[in-house]
Amino acid sequence: MEWINVIVQGVLIGGLYALFAAGLSLIFGVMRLVNIAHGDFIVGAAYLAMVVIQATGLHPLASLFLVVPAMAAIGYAIQLGLLNRVLGNDILPPLIVTFGLSIILQNLLLTGFSADSRKLNAGALETQSLAVLPGVDVGYLPLLTFVAAVALIAGLQYLFYHTAMGRAFRATSDDGEIAQIMGLDNRRVFAWAMSLSMSVVAIAGVFLAIRANFDPFMGPSRLIFGFEAVIIGGLGNLWGTLAGGVILGVAQGLGAQIDPGWQLLAGHIAFLVILAVKPRGLFPRID
Amino acid sequence: MALLDLQDLQKSYGALAVTQNFSLTVEAGDLVGILGPNGAGKTTLFNQITGTVRPDHGAVWFDGENVTQLDASRRCQRGIARSFQVPHPFVGMTVYENILVGATFGRSTFDPRKLALDVMDKTGMGAKANKLAGSLTLLDRKRLEMARALAADPKLLLLDEIAGGLTDSECISLLDTIRDVHAAGVTIIWIEHVVHALMSVAKRLVVVDFGRKVTEGDPAEVMASPEVKSIYMGEDAHG
Numbered sequence: 370m371e372w373i374n375v376i377v378q379g380v381l382i383g384g385l386y387a388l389f390a391a392g393l394s395l396i397f398g399v400m401r402l403v404n405i406a407h408g409d410f411i412v413g414a415a416y417l418a419m420v421v422i423q424a425t426g427l428h429p430l431a432s433l434f435l436v437v438p439a440m441a442a443i444g445y446a447i448q449l450g451l452l453n454r455v456l457g458n459d460i461l462p463p464l465i466v467t468f469g470l471s472i473i474l475q476n477l478l479l480t481g482f483s484a485d486s487r488k489l490n491a492g493a494l495e496t497q498s499l500a501v502l503p504g505v506d507v508g509y510l511p512l513l514t515f516v517a518a519v520a521l522i523a524g525l526q527y528l529f530y531h532t533a534m535g536r537a538f539r540a541t542s543d544d545g546e547i548a549q550i551m552g553l554d555n556r557r558v559f560a561w562a563m564s565l566s567m568s569v570v571a572i573a574g575v576f577l578a579i580r581a582n583f584d585p586f587m588g589p590s591r592l593i594f595g596f597e598a599v600i601i602g603g604l605g606n607l608w609g610t611l612a613g614g615v616i617l618g619v620a621q622g623l624g625a626q627i628d629p630g631w632q633l634l635a636g637h638i639a640f641l642v643i644l645a646v647k648p649r650g651l652f653p654r655i656d
Numbered sequence: 657m658a659l660l661d662l663q664d665l666q667k668s669y670g671a672l673a674v675t676q677n678f679s680l681t682v683e684a685g686d687l688v689g690i691l692g693p694n695g696a697g698k699t700t701l702f703n704q705i706t707g708t709v710r711p712d713h714g715a716v717w718f719d720g721e722n723v724t725q726l727d728a729s730r731r732c733q734r735g736i737a738r739s740f741q742v743p744h745p746f747v748g749m750t751v752y753e754n755i756l757v758g759a760t761f762g763r764s765t766f767d768p769r770k771l772a773l774d775v776m777d778k779t780g781m782g783a784k785a786n787k788l789a790g791s792l793t794l795l796d797r798k799r800l801e802m803a804r805a806l807a808a809d810p811k812l813l814l815l816d817e818i819a820g821g822l823t824d825s826e827c828i829s830l831l832d833t834i835r836d837v838h839a840a841g842v843t844i845i846w847i848e849h850v851v852h853a854l855m856s857v858a859k860r861l862v863v864v865d866f867g868r869k870v871t872e873g874d875p876a877e878v879m880a881s882p883e884v885k886s887i888y889m890g891e892d893a894h895g
Contacts, residue, residue, distance in 0.1 A: 544746060550737075554730070
């Protein structure tokens with residue numbers, strides 16, 4: 370029963386990793402941009418939520434109504450004002466720019482909020498749980514995180530395949546020059562995509578900040594989890610990203626069960642094994 | 657007022673001049689054929705009209721507006737659409753979705769679904785609506801090129817060697833489509849090597865060589881002109 374519990378908890382934490390990964394996957398899919406600052410944006414969104422909560426007294430989940438639009442607007446502005454200027458055939462300039470953004474963000478957060486670790490308080494949501502089996506309790510928060518991840522990925526999937534914006538993303542991703550000739554301004558399409566990615570980042574940031582302590586320097590490790598989930602699942606496949614998050618979460622849980630020091634290592638090993646056996650991920654998009 | 661007015665366009669890549677002092681006026685409702693040997697700069701000319709290539713010098717006027725500095729997406733929204741010699745469908749999307757992209761982001765955005773369905777009807781792509789564009793045969797890809805361009809509801813349609821590689825019967829059905837589109841009020845400029853196809857619909861021919869306009873005028877007269885004979889038949893035409 371103990372092992373079943375470990376797996377169940379691992380699956381649920383996988384939902385959080387999928388939230389980290391979904392925005393990353395989206396940006397890479399639409400504009401082939403590897404956003405090194407993605408993890409720092411997640412942490413930045415957590416701090417933004419903290420500020421909003423301090424100012425308004427809202428519940429962390431309710432703060433999303435302000436944090437999501439704010440992050441979306443920031444994403445739109447960063448894409449139009451900065452990233453579009455460096456995107457091109459060479460993937461190096463945007464990589465360096467987002468790396469720079471990562472360092473700038475970390476230090477801005479350090480200056481603004483000190484190195485103390487913080488946490489968002491979601492009240493009873495954090496402690497209540499549901500007994501699904503004898504010895505297997507499912508916390509409301511991990512369950513809600515997982516449900517949010519599934520709903521979000523279903524929503525993104527719908528957007529990609531059934532809306533005009535989704536067709537714009539796919540057309541631009543497929544052949545940007547042709548899309549341009551067909552009336553789609555690549556720069557705007559990229560800005561919508563970054564805006565959407567940052568909305569997902571906002572949700573990931575708030576769930577992260579309710580679940581665990583955060584500080585200005587924890588972005589890069591969230592980025593790694595996000596990367597691993599995306600690559601395990603297969604680039605460009607959103608449901609695969611969820612599966613990747615779950616695999617990572619379960620591997621970490623099993624590792625921690627064997628020895629607490631093995632938690633992160635087990636996740637990285639699972640990632641390496643999958644990368645070695647299936648370099649395109651478990652569920653690569655069929656082109 | 658002319659629909660399209662190219663004023664003294666010049667474009668070079670390094671030492672290679674691909675467009676030289678090129679001026680052309682196309683009235684609304686015209687159907688202009690462009691002829692010229694490979695490498696004459698015909699496709700580069702199209703690129704300058706659609707906005708993927710900016711001329712080094714000169715101006716592109718469309719529908720009373722100087723569009724020289726506008727990017728391709730804005731020119732498309734104003735009513736310029738094109739097909740490519742080598743079809744470039746969005747391979748990961750279905751035929752319907754490919755056409756719908758054109759209909760959604762082109763000139764008319766009022767009812768993209770209806771527009772897309774109309775275009776599928778007109779171009780005979782209806783039966784393949786849900787096939788992935790990447791799985792189409794060359795002929796269907798060419799049809800899709802045309803359909804996608806039409807979905808943008810253009811005022812000016814640029815066709816780049818759309819008849820190349822088609823059988824005679826395929827070519828006849830293509831010509832019917834082109835005539836219908838033209839009859840519906842769309843101005844067309846058509847680059848083509850299949851001369852008999854071009855001759856059967858073009859009202860005017862423009863001959864291009866080395867990036868220059870060699871001659872233009874009535875199709876039959878142009879084809880009979882010594883300049884064209886010398887381009888297409890070499891020195892023997894003079895002998």
